[in-house]
Amino acid sequence: MNGAEILVNTLLSGGIDVCFANPGTSEMHFVAALDRYPRMRCVLGLFEGVVTGAADGYYRMAGKPASTLLHLGPGLANGLSALHNAMKASSGIVNVVGDHASWHLQYDAPLTSDVDGIARPVSHWLKRSHAPDDVGRHAAEAIEAANGRPGAIATLILPGDAAWNEAGTPLRFDPATSAAPHRQPLAPRADAIDAAARALLSGQPAALFLGGAALTAKAMEIVGRIVAKTGARPFSQTFAARVERGAGRVAAERLPYPVDHAVEVLKPYRHIVTVQASQPVGFFAYPGKPSVLSHPEAEIHPLCGLQEDVVAALEALAEAVGAAGVQPVRAMRAEAALPTGALNPLAIAQALAALMPEDAVVVDEAITGGFSSYPLTATAAPHDWLQNMGGSIGFAPPVATGAALGAPGRPVICLTGDGSAMYSLQALWTQARESLHVVTLVFSNRTYQILKMEFAGVGAGEPGPSALAMMNLDRPDLNWVKMGEGMGVPSTRVTTAEELCTALSRALSAEGPSLIEVML
Amino acid sequence: MNGAEILVNTLLSGGIDVCFANPGTSEMHFVAALDRYPRMRCVLGLFEGVVTGAADGYYRMAGKPASTLLHLGPGLANGLSALHNAMKASSGIVNVVGDHASWHLQYDAPLTSDVDGIARPVSHWLKRSHAPDDVGRHAAEAIEAANGRPGAIATLILPGDAAWNEAGTPLRFDPATSAAPHRQPLAPRADAIDAAARALLSGQPAALFLGGAALTAKAMEIVGRIVAKTGARPFSQTFAARVERGAGRVAAERLPYPVDHAVEVLKPYRHIVTVQASQPVGFFAYPGKPSVLSHPEAEIHPLCGLQEDVVAALEALAEAVGAAGVQPVRAMRAEAALPTGALNPLAIAQALAALMPEDAVVVDEAITGGFSSYPLTATAAPHDWLQNMGGSIGFAPPVATGAALGAPGRPVICLTGDGSAMYSLQALWTQARESLHVVTLVFSNRTYQILKMEFAGVGAGEPGPSALAMMNLDRPDLNWVKMGEGMGVPSTRVTTAEELCTALSRALSAEGPSLIEVML
Incomplete structure (x- = not known):
């Protein structure tokens, strides 16, 4: 067994059977190992922020880590901000990063970088396997760390030679005993x-x-x-x-x-x-x-x-406090009327409240376009609501992708602004490839609306033309229908509340992904 | 003057009049200062990899640094891999990163991160301004570092309070004497x-x-x-x-x-x-x-x-060696015939060789689709050719964007694969907004073709279906015409050499950006 095979084998033994990946040359032996371990579901992202963001969403819904597979320092760097969000949300991830073979590093080839240094700010646990004999033990430690309470980002750096060389001894790490149990929570104080x-x-x-x-x-x-x-x-x-x-x-x-x-x-x-x-x-x-x-x-x-x-x-x-037998107040199901007329945050919220099916998973990065959606869905059918705890923008499309994989059979509703979605639009392609039931609502107001509020909030005065040019997304307008279709996601644009309701109903009852551009 | 104004003022005094930006709340005072210093051309990117990659391309053509403006650790993280490429190419950049106000950091708010730690692996020079009185001096040092030989990444971290507070003393740093001269090169040994x-x-x-x-x-x-x-x-x-x-x-x-x-x-x-x-x-x-x-x-x-x-x-x-009076052999202009028939790397190279106008700037990340283009254009009209020295994929569209700004009046030809371009497609929007004459050729072979070669090269054997799924970009096919148009760039698809020549001629004689999806 080579190091890559030991890694895949150990991940599977440790209960990790989903890998979000954007591999390169130095990761090809991991990719080759996938053919020998078909139980590992490997999901391709066309940008690494999709990979790491999906791993975050997967953990939140599945309640267990996925692994990633990233290409060297730059691949890790592209996934860094979604790891930041995952870290702030205490999502566990076994974050696998390839590196050059150990003997190649001294030559400072183009892709040589300080992988450990790039990983450190977003890793609770960080190790580098110097040889294939390290890999099983390191992978087991990473799985245990990721499964900890709270969940942790466990980054394992795997140089090419540690992946492709055969282990010198029979697998030291016994997969039969390796399945790292979820660490038990501590008793309250x-x-x-x-x-x-x-x-x-x-x-x-x-x-x-x-x-x-x-x-x-x-x-x-x-x-x-x-x-x-x-x-x-x-x-x-x-x-x-x-x-x-x-x-x-x-x-x-x-x-x-x-x-x-x-x-x-x-x-x-x-x-x-x-x-x-x-x-x-x-x-x-x-x-x-x-x-x-x-x-x-x-x-x-x-x-x-x-x-x-x-x-x-x-x-x-x-x-x-003597509340043992007390009855709590529970939200009542309010039969919400469908909105009509102009599209605005309130109409969007009403449409969601009325149409969200039971067990929906909402991934919310709507920012200004969605301020009303959270309170108005308090009486909707029971559902899960996922938010961005790290503040790094572009959170929603990748997390929605991973959430759909982590909660099979449950529809995922991804609420995102046009400004936000531009950071991670590549996630749409993965949704299409994996036929995930993700309904993406892009709130298209052609502006970083939140920044206009913040500009006032920080006391920066009144924005002039140069400042406004940094906050408006017009010139040219983005067309989300074209971008969604360009990545294989059926897409439509709505300009009234009635159109939104029709499109949302249709998307929720269809299979696979869809995108609705909500014109504000 | 507040710290943000001192920064913009110092940048201008130091010869830096282009700023590639994706600002957030903590950078709003810098944005506000732009209105008071209209000479600073601030260019918005809808993803930070566009921002930092454009600064790289700008330096290569203008021969002087631009500044960036990035939002906290996650914004920097999104720009990190393009900074890696810039570092390997010795491009000078004054890399400005906002941070929370100093007194806010202790509370570990969502966007709090180790900004210094994230910056270190890609920065030759790194400082944090703790107060507005630091900013002028730090900015001057950063300008000098970025202008060094070789060019350097100079990262200046600007906390919100250092940006918005008034400097306690009159501007210590005198802009009149600050214009950091390009450091003179050393004499040869x-x-x-x-x-x-x-x-x-x-x-x-x-x-x-x-x-x-x-x-x-x-x-x-x-x-x-x-x-x-x-x-x-x-x-x-x-x-x-x-x-x-x-x-x-x-x-x-x-x-x-x-x-x-x-x-x-x-x-x-x-x-x-x-x-x-x-x-x-x-x-x-x-x-x-x-x-x-x-x-x-x-x-x-x-x-x-x-x-x-x-x-x-x-x-x-x-x-x-006694070559003082010797005549060198220079490339002769070869009048290349226009290709006909099927599209393949040779036909693409012939079309480029024949149609590239004098003074074109080629940004090359074509990988397998463009292997023939470099040798066959050796006898084309004189031009500049820019390549990726850091190996981080998604290099071309942002660098082409910055190159166009750094070389006004010169057409930029961006050669990119469909796999590569997906990492940084947001650059197309900036090209449209700034009306840049960038002609993007996307070589659409629906695969990470290079990885199939590398898979064999590293001795990983024969790829099976799971491995191939990580290297093929089909299911679904990407549609670059729709994605380009979705970001406001006129786009067309060509399936024969004749169509390519027609589209390329038209794009090169038009103004503003365009995209040609070259079906392979």
Whole structure:
């Protein structure tokens, strides 16, 4: 067995059977090994940001890591910003990066680069296999790291000679015993539960600030009991990795994005119990505005972190505040009327609320075009909602691609702005190749609308023509129907709410991918 | 003056009046400053790889750096692989990256990342301005570094508060004296010239291996005299930053890409004089094949490096070998016949050779589709030829964009494969917005053809269906006419040599960008 075969074999033994790939010469032995291990589903992306973003989306829905296969430092570099997003969302990924054969590095060939240096800022775990005998052990460690709580980016650098040389000894790493078990979460800390309970029972206004697995339906049921009993107000992070929500489930209110608005909303609360979330802070800094969004006198009480068992922690808290038998308030299914007339964020939100089928997965990078969609779908059929926790733009199309592979049989709705989608439009081709049921809504307002708001927000004054040229996407207008069709995705343009409803219904009941350009 | 204004002001004073940008919230004060400094031409890219690749192309043609403007760590990450290519080509760039305000970093907001760590592997010079009073001095240093010999990537990290706060003292850095002069090249080393001369006059077979400014027309005239006198064989690097070539100029033979072929070609030579180039090495490593391409007994004689005056070095060498009054052999203009019939790499090369106008700039990432184009255009009208020295794919469309801005009035011909162009197709939009005369030829063979060759080359055996799925770009086919038109670039598809000639003639005589999908 050569190193590449050992790697594929170990990945499969460790439960990793999906590989998102954009290979090059130095990865050809890994590619060759795929023919001998047909159980590994290898999915090609035509740009590495698609590869790493898809691995993020896959983890969020499948609950286990995929691997990647990237070509040297530059291939890794192209996937770096999606790894940043994955890292902030605590998605586990076994990130495999090829490198030149060890003896070739000294010659500084064109593609020679500091692969370790490029990987370090986005890797929790990072190793380089110097020989085929290293590969099995390193791969097992990477699988274990990626499967940790929280999930981790585990980058394994595989030089060509470590991939193509035969291992000197019979496979040292025994695949039969290698299947790295998901690391068990830690038990919650009693002192944290006591402190949170005292805060919620203090009589002073209190809020919960929820992230991570606190936003699963199961955990939110317990949150609902705590809230019903204590009157605490439940907020979710402004951007969360995955929220199980909709009719029949307990809802948390999304903390607003604008700093002033968030500060106003949090102002009354003297206690904030954080659950798998850090304290609420601003997305950006602004002159003269605070970074910390809670009231200056508010006390922060961390109930549990990402490495702890959130259900156990919430159950213990519910018990401590006397909410054991309390009934939570669950969202009711609201039969939403279909919107008519002009297209705007409200009409889009109404269309989604009315038409989203049960079990839909929404990947949300709509930014200004989608501000209304989240609140208005709180009463839609139960669904999952995935957001960008790292802020690197171009998040949605790759994550939607991976989410579809991680949640077979569930339709994925990808909400994206025209500005955002341009960063990662290549994902559409992978959706077409893999026949994934992803419905992409591109909100086409021909501007980085958010930047116009931010320009004012940072006190930069009134934009003149030169500044506006950096924020408008007109001259020329983008045509998403052509771009989608150019990558094999059936695409249509809608200019009224009625057209949107028709197109969305059709796309959701069809098979395979489709794109709807929503003209705003 | 705030820090952002000081930066723009200093850039202009230092001769930098083009900024390729994809800004975000933390860069809004730089954007606002553009309105007050209309002399700065700010060019928007809809993906950061376009921004940094364009800065590379601009430097190669303008001979001076542009600046970039990138949004935090993830924006930088998206531009990283094009910076890798620029670094390998010794292109100077003042690479400006925003960051959160200093006091915001401690809160680990979504976009917080290790910006310095991400920048380090692709930066020769790297500083962070902690306050507006730092900015002028840092910017001047960055300009000087980028203008060095060789050109350098100078990354300046600009936190939001350093951009928006007023400088505490009147501009410390005086723009009147700041215009960083191009650093003068070093004088050539006499011992290196003596050694090279002895090698060329030894009677043993000798070759020249040329890179950098040795491939300018002026330097090649001297190379031509040396070659005519000594019988040494002149090779250029397989990939060079910029070659001035065509009819009336002295040509160097391109060292072949395949290792076996290059080894065979270099086998006779016992002396290799390198001129602004390292010794010839393989692009990739292959099992059982050498990294060093020259004969094991060949001696390498470095004549001069990138920091030295190549014209002075070559003149001294010509003098030393007695070639002072010798006439070089120059390429004759061959009137090429227009190709007819089926489209293949030869027909493409013939069409280019016949139709390329004088002063064209060719940006070449055609890979397998363009292997014949370089040799067959040696006798075309004089032109410049730009290649990818870093090997990171997606090189051509962004570099063509910047080259057009760096060489106003000259048509740019961008040769790219369908696989390659997918990495950076967003560049087409910038070409349309800026009305750049870039003619993009996409060689559409629906495969990573080079990988099929490399698969065999690394001894990975015969690809089966899983391996082939990673190398074929079919299912679905890409449609470049639709994608080009979707970004506002007039696009057409050609299926015969005649159609190619018609479309190429039309595109070259038109204004603005166009795309020709060449079906192979």
